Amino acid sequence: MNYLYLDTTSSFLYAGIVRDDSLLAEKKEYLGKDLSTKALSFIAEMMASVHLKPNDIDKIILVNGPGSFTGCRIGITIAKVYAWTLNIPITVISSLEAMALIDDEYDYHVPVIDARRDYVYAGIYDLENNPILKNQYIKKSVLETAVENMSDCYVYITNDDIVLNGDVKKYDPNILMIVSKFRDKECVNPHSIDADYLKLTEAEEKLNGSIS
Amino acid sequence: MKDIYILGIESSCDETSCSIVKNGREELATVISSQIDIHKNYGGVVPEIASRQHVKNITMVIEECLEQAKMKMTDIDAIAVTYGPGLIGSLLIGLEAAKTLAYIYDKPLVPVHHIAGHIYANNLVKEMHFPLLSLVISGGHTELVYMRDHLNFEKLGGTLDDAVGECYDKVARVVGIPYPGGPQIDKLAHIGKVNYKLPSPLNDDSYNFSFSGLKSAVINLNHNEEQKGHSLNKEDLAASFQKVVVDTLCKRVEKAISEKEIKYFVTAGGVAANSDIRSALAQICDENHIEYSFPSIKYCTDNAAMIASAGYYYYINGRTATLDINAQSSVDLY
Numbered sequence: 001m002n003y004l005y006l007d008t009t010s011s012f013l014y015a016g017i018v019r020d021d022s023l024l025a026e027k028k029e030y031l032g033k034d035l036s037t038k039a040l041s042f043i044a045e046m047m048a049s050v051h052l053k054p055n056d057i058d059k060i061i062l063v064n065g066p067g068s069f070t071g072c073r074i075g076i077t078i079a080k081v082y083a084w085t086l087n088i089p090i091t092v093i094s095s096l097e098a099m100a101l102i103d104d105e106y107d108y109h110v111p112v113i114d115a116r117r118d119y120v121y122a123g124i125y126d127l128e129n130n131p132i133l134k135n136q137y138i139k140k141s142v143l144e145t146a147v148e149n150m151s152d153c154y155v156y157i158t159n160d161d162i163v164l165n166g167d168v169k170k171y172d173p174n175i176l177m178i179v180s181k182f183r184d185k186e187c188v189n190p191h192s193i194d195a196d197y198l199k200l201t202e203a204e205e206k207l208n209g210s211i212s
Numbered sequence: 213m214k215d216i217y218i219l220g221i222e223s224s225c226d227e228t229s230c231s232i233v234k235n236g237r238e239e240l241a242t243v244i245s246s247q248i249d250i251h252k253n254y255g256g257v258v259p260e261i262a263s264r265q266h267v268k269n270i271t272m273v274i275e276e277c278l279e280q281a282k283m284k285m286t287d288i289d290a291i292a293v294t295y296g297p298g299l300i301g302s303l304l305i306g307l308e309a310a311k312t313l314a315y316i317y318d319k320p321l322v323p324v325h326h327i328a329g330h331i332y333a334n335n336l337v338k339e340m341h342f343p344l345l346s347l348v349i350s351g352g353h354t355e356l357v358y359m360r361d362h363l364n365f366e367k368l369g370g371t372l373d374d375a376v377g378e379c380y381d382k383v384a385r386v387v388g389i390p391y392p393g394g395p396q397i398d399k400l401a402h403i404g405k406v407n408y409k410l411p412s413p414l415n416d417d418s419y420n421f422s423f424s425g426l427k428s429a430v431i432n433l434n435h436n437e438e439q440k441g442h443s444l445n446k447e448d449l450a451a452s453f454q455k456v457v458v459d460t461l462c463k464r465v466e467k468a469i470s471e472k473e474i475k476y477f478v479t480a481g482g483v484a485a486n487s488d489i490r491s492a493l494a495q496i497c498d499e500n501h502i503e504y505s506f507p508s509i510k511y512c513t514d515n516a517a518m519i520a521s522a523g524y525y526y527y528i529n530g531r532t533a534t535l536d537i538n539a540q541s542s543v544d545l546y
Binding site: 043044077084197 | 253263271272285301311315316317537
């Protein structure tokens with residue numbers, strides 16, 4: 001079984017190909033504003049490097065957010081078109097769920113993505129990657145208080161330039177570990193795949209009256 | 213000669229569309245998923261919401277198009293896609309989908325300029341011949357384009373501020389007509405009389421347009437009437453406003469006809485559906501013995517059939533792109 005892993009929810013492209021229990025190839029590139037131009041070229045390059053054609057993939061594991069709105073949409077569009085047109089099974093996981101999956105000694109993993117204006121996207125996970133605090137759009141200070149009240153043994157995981165009260169680890173995904181963990185997750189219809197933004201657009205919030 | 217099938221994708225604003233066109237002229241299937249009902253709630257297109265909707269719709273639209281045409285991706289010769297101008301977040305969805313299909317099926321990727329697409333909507337109605345003058349009028353564009361041959365675009369002039377369709381929508385909003393107000397203004401204009409005096413925009417000798425002054429004049433007129441405790445007669449305002457718009461557009465078209473060799477005239481874009489604009493332009497063409505065509509109403513607004521039609525000519529001219537092409541919110545027509 002060949003698994004294609006794809007995460008473009010941040011300024012980085014994280015892509016990998018796992019065959020059974022080994023990592024065949026991976027791309028971890030900071031692309032920033034070049035994500036839209038380079039993501040697919042890098043995926044094609046990675047596939048070619050291990051002599052795989054698009055239809056050699058047996059399952060796609062897609063990270064569908066939260067994170068950069070545009071970043072999420074780029075990876076999702078690539079993956080849902082890929083899965084739909086070649087009829088390849090596809091499953092989606094959260095960026096925070098993937099970020100929480102690190103190998104260390106802390107009791108709690110707190111993946112954090114900067115959502116600007118003192119807000120973050122975050123969740124709290126235990127050592128088995130079970131969510132203790134569900135993924136949400138939350139004020140940074142509120143998250144920090146919640147984490148501090150829960151345990152002394154926690155670590156924040158982030159790729160963003162944000163100041164957090166506690167130990168912070170830079171996110172560097174172990175693609176083999178993530179794929180191994182989620183490869184049996186239930187598949188979804190590619191047409192139904194959407195980004196998990198965790199936040200309405202400003203226009204929707206204004207219309208709903210949640211901001212003035 | 214072998215038939216060439218182009219699959220076109222368009223997502224530059226708030227319509228997700230896919231179409232398959234044979235040999236640049238024969239539309240086999242077109243699917244358009246419009247978001248207009250969503251954006252109505254906000255009084256206009258909200259870019260972030262538009263992008264979010266495109267992601268939801270894109271694969272369903274392509275699948276339905278292939279089903280309607282009874283074709284598979286392997287039957288397609290090339291994939292044409294709008295790469296600009298337009299809303300960047302919206303453009304990216306169609307472009308990324310097109311790139312992915314091009315990669316998976318190893319098909320040529322053909323980037324198409326949105327305005328070229330609007331012009332080529334006419335090619336689906338009647339074969340275009342040259343030299344040709346095109347008036348592109350929509351919510352995002354107002355341009356006068358001269359073509360000596362296929363894909364040979366010379367922009368004679370364009371709007372210096374608001375697009376004509378944008379001006380229609382804003383005037384409609386002033387008098388309380390919900391978005392999109394353009395078609396409603398056209399209807400009201402046929403009921404009302406030209407009783408309000410509005411300024412003629414940009415009275416110079418160029419090919420350019422300007423609609424912000426006209427828009428401000430309507431806003432000021434409404435404000436003044438309100439201060440007097442009166443309300444504007446919507447029908448008369450619509451008639452007065454539309455008269456100025458028609459005269460402004462016709463003046464530039466007549467200037468081009470008098471100065472250029474023109475055998476064929478086309479108009480394009482959402483505002484090309486306007487009945488008064490169509491009849492005035494038809495009259496000018498008749499008087500000057502110039503053949504013309506107007507796209508049918510379904511081809512006036514954004515659609516992928518026009519992209520596939522233009523894409524055919526780009527494709528046979530070898531104008532393809534690699535997977536690293538980017539979307540561009542603003543880009544010259546070439």
